Amino acid sequence: MSDFVSNLSLGFSVAFSWQAMAYCFLGVSLGTFIGVLPGIGSLAAIAMLLPLTFGMEPTHALIMLAGIYYGSNYGGSTASILLNLPGTPSSAVTCIEGYPMSQQGRAGVALFMTAIASFVGSICGMLIMAIFSPPIAALAFSFSAPDFFSLMVLGMIAASTLASGSPIKGLAMIGLGLIMGMVGRDLYSGLLRFSYGVDELYEGLPLVAVALGIFGLPEVIKNAGQITGRTVKAKDISFRSMLPTRDDWRRSWGAMGRGTALGSFFGALPGTGGLLASFMSYATERRLSKEPWRFGKGAIEGIAGPEAANNAAVQTAFIPTLTLGIPGDIVMAIMLGALTIHGIQPGVSVINSHPDLFWGLLVSFLFGNMMLLVLNIPLIGLWVRMLSIPYWVLYPFIVAFICIGVYSVNSSVVDLYVLIFFGFLGVVMTTLKFEPAPLVLGLILGPMLEENMRRALTLSRGDYTVFFTRPISGMFMAMAALVLIWTIYGAIKARSVRRDHLREMARNLPDD
Amino acid sequence: MKTLFATTRRQLLALAGGAAMATAVTVPAFAQEAYPSRPITFVCAFPAGSGADVLVRYFANGIQESTGHTIIVENKPGAAGSISAEYVARSDPDGYTVYVHSGFSTAVNYSLWNTPAIDPRTDLMGVAGLSALAFYLVVGVDSPYQTIEDLNAYLLEAGDQATFGASATSGRLLTAQYLSELGASPVEVPYRTGAELIPDVVNGAVDFAVTDGVNALVQQREGRLRLLATGAGTRMEVAPDVPSLTEFGMDVDQVGVWGAYVAPGTPQEIVDQLAAMFDGVLATEETREFLARAGSIVWRATPAEVDQQMADDVELGAYLVDLAGIPKN
Amino acid sequence: MTKIKTIDVCAGAFIVLIGVLAIVESLSFEIGTTRRIGPGYFPFYVGLFMVVLGVVIALERLWTKSLADTEFSFPPLRAPLLIMAAVVTFAVMVERFGLIPAVGVGVFLASLADTNTTLMQKLTVSVAVPLVATLIFKIGLDMHVDVIRWRP
Numbered sequence: 001m002s003d004f005v006s007n008l009s010l011g012f013s014v015a016f017s018w019q020a021m022a023y024c025f026l027g028v029s030l031g032t033f034i035g036v037l038p039g040i041g042s043l044a045a046i047a048m049l050l051p052l053t054f055g056m057e058p059t060h061a062l063i064m065l066a067g068i069y070y071g072s073n074y075g076g077s078t079a080s081i082l083l084n085l086p087g088t089p090s091s092a093v094t095c096i097e098g099y100p101m102s103q104q105g106r107a108g109v110a111l112f113m114t115a116i117a118s119f120v121g122s123i124c125g126m127l128i129m130a131i132f133s134p135p136i137a138a139l140a141f142s143f144s145a146p147d148f149f150s151l152m153v154l155g156m157i158a159a160s161t162l163a164s165g166s167p168i169k170g171l172a173m174i175g176l177g178l179i180m181g182m183v184g185r186d187l188y189s190g191l192l193r194f195s196y197g198v199d200e201l202y203e204g205l206p207l208v209a210v211a212l213g214i215f216g217l218p219e220v221i222k223n224a225g226q227i228t229g230r231t232v233k234a235k236d237i238s239f240r241s242m243l244p245t246r247d248d249w250r251r252s253w254g255a256m257g258r259g260t261a262l263g264s265f266f267g268a269l270p271g272t273g274g275l276l277a278s279f280m281s282y283a284t285e286r287r288l289s290k291e292p293w294r295f296g297k298g299a300i301e302g303i304a305g306p307e308a309a310n311n312a313a314v315q316t317a318f319i320p321t322l323t324l325g326i327p328g329d330i331v332m333a334i335m336l337g338a339l340t341i342h343g344i345q346p347g348v349s350v351i352n353s354h355p356d357l358f359w360g361l362l363v364s365f366l367f368g369n370m371m372l373l374v375l376n377i378p379l380i381g382l383w384v385r386m387l388s389i390p391y392w393v394l395y396p397f398i399v400a401f402i403c404i405g406v407y408s409v410n411s412s413v414v415d416l417y418v419l420i421f422f423g424f425l426g427v428v429m430t431t432l433k434f435e436p437a438p439l440v441l442g443l444i445l446g447p448m449l450e451e452n453m454r455r456a457l458t459l460s461r462g463d464y465t466v467f468f469t470r471p472i473s474g475m476f477m478a479m480a481a482l483v484l485i486w487t488i489y490g491a492i493k494a495r496s497v498r499r500d501h502l503r504e505m506a507r508n509l510p511d512d
Numbered sequence: 513m514k515t516l517f518a519t520t521r522r523q524l525l526a527l528a529g530g531a532a533m534a535t536a537v538t539v540p541a542f543a544q545e546a547y548p549s550r551p552i553t554f555v556c557a558f559p560a561g562s563g564a565d566v567l568v569r570y571f572a573n574g575i576q577e578s579t580g581h582t583i584i585v586e587n588k589p590g591a592a593g594s595i596s597a598e599y600v601a602r603s604d605p606d607g608y609t610v611y612v613h614s615g616f617s618t619a620v621n622y623s624l625w626n627t628p629a630i631d632p633r634t635d636l637m638g639v640a641g642l643s644a645l646a647f648y649l650v651v652g653v654d655s656p657y658q659t660i661e662d663l664n665a666y667l668l669e670a671g672d673q674a675t676f677g678a679s680a681t682s683g684r685l686l687t688a689q690y691l692s693e694l695g696a697s698p699v700e701v702p703y704r705t706g707a708e709l710i711p712d713v714v715n716g717a718v719d720f721a722v723t724d725g726v727n728a729l730v731q732q733r734e735g736r737l738r739l740l741a742t743g744a745g746t747r748m749e750v751a752p753d754v755p756s757l758t759e760f761g762m763d764v765d766q767v768g769v770w771g772a773y774v775a776p777g778t779p780q781e782i783v784d785q786l787a788a789m790f791d792g793v794l795a796t797e798e799t800r801e802f803l804a805r806a807g808s809i810v811w812r813a814t815p816a817e818v819d820q821q822m823a824d825d826v827e828l829g830a831y832l833v834d835l836a837g838i839p840k841n
Numbered sequence: 842m843t844k845i846k847t848i849d850v851c852a853g854a855f856i857v858l859i860g861v862l863a864i865v866e867s868l869s870f871e872i873g874t875t876r877r878i879g880p881g882y883f884p885f886y887v888g889l890f891m892v893v894l895g896v897v898i899a900l901e902r903l904w905t906k907s908l909a910d911t912e913f914s915f916p917p918l919r920a921p922l923l924i925m926a927a928v929v930t931f932a933v934m935v936e937r938f939g940l941i942p943a944v945g946v947g948v949f950l951a952s953l954a955d956t957n958t959t960l961m962q963k964l965t966v967s968v969a970v971p972l973v974a975t976l977i978f979k980i981g982l983d984m985h986v987d988v989i990r991w992r993p
Contacts, residue, residue, distance in 0.1 A: 037977070049982075141711050168901060172856045172894045178887050179863045185841075186870075187702050188976045190624070190681070192841045193880060194866055199629075202591035217928075221920045224954040335561075392958045396948040399924060400974050402948065403931040403941075408984055410589060416932035420925055424919040427921050432852040451704070454878045458701050459675060459717055462876035586985065699877065 007359050008130065013134065014059060014360030015367055023060045024368045027067020029375060035075020036383065037396045038216075040405045041088035041208065045072035046334055058339065059357045063364040065335060070314055070365075074118055074372055077307060078383050081110045083398060084219040088213050093278040095215055097295070097302035104298055107387060108242030111380045113300055115373055117256050121308030122369040124260040125315030130362055133319055144271060145456035146466045150476035151269070152449040155276045157480045158283040159441050167487060170438045171428075177442020178449070180205055187451055200414035209406045209415045210443060213396050213422025214429065214436040216402050220395050221302045221427060242380050244300070252304035255285050259308035267313030268320060274313035279305035279441050285484065296435075315365060322358060489507050524838075547607055547782050551582035554612045554772075555600050557593035563726060563806070567770065568612045570802055571642065574793035592681070594629050596824045601635035605775040608783035611636065615818070616768040618702050619825035620681055626840045630631055633826055634654040636773040638818025639783055640790035641811040643770045643803050646744035647686045648728040648754065650737045652714040660740040660760060663720055667696035670719075677713055677721035679706045681838070685829075686721045686766050687742040688836030693762040715738065724768075725750065725807025749809045766832075769811055769825070781817050786838035808821075845903060853899025860891030920954040927951035939987040940979065944971035 013019060027049075034045040049068050053061035073088070080091040081098030094114070101110040160170035183194040184204035195201040244252070259281040266277035285305045286295045295302055386394075406419045429436055429468040460466035469473050553574050558564035565587060572583040582650075590594040597618055600611035618636070622628045630636065649660065657663040667674050676698050678684045684700070691697065701718055703709040706727035713721040714736045722743070730750060731737040739754045745765030747756050757764040772790055774783065793799055794812050803810055813821065863884045873879025927947040934943035949967040952958065978984040 034982070069912050092933055141715055144712060144715065144717050165896070167899060168894060168897050169852070172891065172898060175887055175891045175894060176856070176859055177976070179859065179884065179891070182884055182887075188878075189870070189880045190838050190841070191870065191880050192869065193884065199591045199594065202594075203589070217924060221954075222542075224920045226926065229815055277843065384972050392952070392955045392962060393966060395955075396951050397973070399927050399951045400944045400948055400970045401929075403928055403935075403944070404974060404984075407931075407935060407986075408978070411587075411985070413932050413936060416928060416935075420928050420932070423925060423928065424921075432848060432855055434852065448771065450883045453883075455701055455703075456876060458699055458876055459712075461873065463671070501880070584985070 002103070004131070006335075008363065010355055011359030011361075011363035014356050015063070015363035018407040019060060019061055020360065020364060022362050023056070023064040024067045025371055027064035027429045028071040028368050028371045030506075031068035031071020031073075032078075032372070032375060032379075035072030036076075036078045037405070038079050038083050038401045040072075040079075040083045040401065040408075041071055041086065041091060041211075042072035043053030043077040044129060044208065044408055044509075045075070050334065059067050062335065062339070062357065062361050063368075066318075066361060066365065067368045067371075069335075070118075070311065070368060071121065071372060073310065073314065074115070077114050077118075081114065081303075082107055082383060082387055083216075084214045085402070087397065088211070089209070090278050092211055092277045092437050093282050093306040094303060096282065096435075096437055097217075097299050100296065100298035101300070101303070102387070105241075106298065108380050109244050109248060109300065110298075110303055112242050113244055113248065113252055113304050113379065115376045117252065117259065117304040117307035118311045119369050120256045121260045121263055121311035122315055122365060124308075125264050126362060126365045126369075128264045128312070128314050129319055132402075133323060135223055142224065144470070145459060146470050146473040148482070149268075149449060149452040149456055150467055150473040151276075152445045152452065152482070154476045154480040155445060156438075156441065157306060157483050158448075159225060159438050161278045169434055173434055173436070173438040174442035177444075178446040179212070179441040180439070181443045181446025185269060188454060189449075200412060200434065204447065205443065206406070206409060206412070206415045206418055207444065208409050209418040210316070211440060212402050212406060213419045214426035214439060216398070217419070217423030218404075218426035218430045220398055221423075223391060224395050242384070248300045251284075251299075251301045254288075255281070255301035255305035256308040258284055258288075259305035260312045263312030264311035264316045266309075267316035272409060274310040274317070275444055276439070277309040279437075279500065281305040281309035287380045287483075318361070341409065352393050374441040411460065453500050513688055516724050522593055529558065544608055547785060548581050549583050550608065552608050552610060552786075553586050553705075554610050555596045556585055556587045556777045557589060557596040557611075557613050559587055559589045563626075564614075567643070567806065571612060571772075571790065571793055572801075574796075574799065574806075575789045578792050580709045592621060592624070593617055594625070597621070597632065597636065598629040599655075600773065601630045601775055603775050605777035605779075607778050607786055608651060609775065609788065610639065611707045611773040612642070613770065614774070614824050615771040615773070615822055616766075616829070617743065618773075619822055620685065620829035620833065622826055623830040624681070624840060628681065631826075632773075633819075633823050636822070637776050637783065637813045638813075638822060639774055640787045640794070640815070641769060641771050641813030641818050641821070642794065643682075643806075643808040644744075644811040645768045645770070645806070645808040646742045646748050647683055647722055647724055647766065647768070648742050648751075649690065649721060649740045649757075650713060651719070651740060652716055652727050652730075653736060653738055655716065655738065657720070657740070660755065660757070663740055664694055664696070664760075666719070667691075667694060667698055670698065672699055675701050675718045675811040677701045677703055677709045677718040678724075679703040679709050679721075679723055682766070682768055683722040683724070684836050684838065685832040686764070688832060689764050689766065690722075690743070690757060690762065691762060692835055693757075710736070727807075732797055750804050750807055752812055770808075771813070771821070773818075787815055849902055850899050853895040853897075855895070856898055857892050857895030858889045860893075860895060862961060863888030863891060911982050919956075923954040924951055935986065937993050938991065939989040941971040944974050 015024070030049055031042070031045055034040055034049070034343070035431040046065065048069050053064050056064065076086065076091045077094045077098070079085045080094040081102050084095050084099040085097050098114070101107060146335070156174050160167050160174055179194070183206070184192065184201050186193055191501055192202065262281045262284065263274065263277040266280065267274060282302055282305060285299075285301045286292055286412050289295065289299070289301065317332050321336055395421045402419070403416065406415050409415060426436060456466055457464070466473070468477055548605070554568055556565050556568040565585070570584050572585050575581065576583045588599055590596070593613060595767070596613070597611060600609050603609035614791065618632045622632055651657050651663065657666060674696070676687060678687050678700055680703070684702070687700070698719065701712070703712075709721055709723060710727065712733055712788040714717050720740070724746070728737060728739055732739050739751060741757050742748055742751065742754050743764055743766045745758055745767070746754055773788065774786070791812065794810055800810055855931055867881040867884035867888060870881030870884070871879030872881045872885060900905045927950040931947040934946060945967050948970045949963060952963040952966050975988055979986065979988055
């Protein structure tokens, strides 16, 4: 315990220096401003700003990069809520409830709650990272292929009910995502699948292009020429209108707590990151809710939970990255790159040989998140005012920024054609009433699902029971089965209620 | 060896370091002007922030500092380097577009496609050698196999009940040759990155693994892995205690060399000038240390030697790809 | 059979079609053995799963009464075609003519999707957007793309 205190005080002494504070502030504000641009998410933001940090001292470079990361995460949520434009796949969850809230004129509340939930998630994630870093690092080594496979299965089953319509359609979208995830090189054989002669697809579909294609373009297409005036009148934006009501708070606290717990756990597992955490959190809230019909139409707990989860996961994702040299997600891989640029070898030794870096970074998370809160709450009004721009002015900007955002990722024109393809697919899906969010999950988890299943079966010498006999894997499978039973039970119950209701109506109506 | 660590998925954005098509191609080359009269672009086949990108940027910064010329790093990831290799091969032969990449990987790529985009022997011109990175046969520290001989004995006895992990094509190629020399046939378990493989070899899910020098040396230092042998023909300077497979009578010599390459037809004096810039950086003690941290050693070579190495590697690559039974796309 | 709605049949057919595509693609790869699953295994079974799901979606209304009654209508084609044309234009032009012409022409096409604005308004955004984009991405973020170039 005394170790912990002395470590923290070391961290404070590093993070409290004016340079560290300045870099943290610079990172957070740049991240927010770039993330808020429609079509630019945390991935694009961190890659654009990475070179800025090359010349800095390692601790400051990492503090700034981390600031850019969570700043742009927050900014990305803003674009998702206001315009249905997820700049990163994990913001896709925020779109589900955030955008409807925005259309109901409650964008300010959604943004306010996002800021609070992100803050709560980050701080809790940070504390968990500080206290449980060694055991969490050990967690990564106890996870093997069957466990990852079962975890993915659980995640997908839970997420299939994300669709506000039928869960069958949700499953179909996950299936579509799985197929899209197979595009490119098969790890096992080295063969290209579903690439139809396009070598650029070797490393799979570009995620940013897919996310913007199925969420962003259909939204613009739907609204262009239809929304003639302003979506929000400037005079309607008062500080009061941004404050969540007592009811909003009541709904959100529990969601934030559960989201934080889920996020802290999933973030620490290498390879899953915040995405699975946000989807699981959303699915959990929807299931626990006594009024599930509010979901998909602007339920605030559907933002608070996933945002807390995502941000907690961001913090704990640093654990496998820094202590094991195993990056938790793509952004963490860039962080790892930044470490080596500065000649620091990742590993448990980072904590021992560079305690100033480790603890300084940790404490800077605290400051960074406070800055984010202070920076953003006053800015909410400004962001919401973005909606008071007439749509005929706004949407050409959105189209242009989507194009530039997608192109900037790989400097690849092929990515733009992927964007167009998924734009068309998005329009088809909207017309046929399919929800796009489960597709994104399937797309990202698909390769991991397939690889871990094949790996598990190779290692178990073809024995399928390994998924049920290994304790961790068995536990996830049992949970998946429970979720499935719960869903079926819920559907039957809803049906009988509905039937009574229909019978009642039938008395008054002559025919169906 | 394509990646020094971490993920290489193309979604890792490349914009950062900069797709400097701008400066590279808009201004027509003025033959009369002294070279270089405008910024030189180093093309990196991996995303900004990846391990390979770090290496490219190290040389870019080193040359920029020692010569004062502006160097821009342009990340063009995709198709395991084929996209950037083709981009450089088809660029104007004026010495302003330089491919800084793994020559071995470029050579092997030629054998991985039915219709390769380029023939690296004729479509790229060697400028300078940079570094060499070896792959290692590793086991977890708790593994019962203390030496490569222990492992050999087990593999011969266990047949297809044994398993091994491999990441990256280079890792697959090394195991293919090792196993064919040994005459054993354990089952391969592929991994996307070297980092992803570590937990499974540490907790014993796979019997052994083959991974790149960066990953192997870091995890050895952390006390998680035991390095049994290197696939290089001789012991590596960065790991002098690790024997080479050749010491056990195996004819294995696989070293991933990195080099700098330009489009064919680039004037010889420009190639020489570029080579001198690289050599200036390579000669420093700082570079030796930097490369050692990345598990690599300095490889100083003339343009002709780089071309020769490429020709040898294309031949070796074709043989190994066939041996490993990797299907072509 | 009035319970079967056009939208369900279309949605089901869409999923079946994708499943069939996956199965067709999987046939050119090995299915493999249980211990060494081949590259064709996953696409084949996911494809099969999709076909089943597609059929279920088409017929779901027969036994699930809780589904909302949704009317199916073809969306108007003007906006999708013009917006997609804008993206195609950007893709084709950006590496040949640079950022400003690509964004300018693209935005002009996109602006045609809104029939309520005047030509003057359309031209104004077509000039303003590329300038703002250049300011933010080229000057502000030092994105490595040409503002204007000529390399058809």
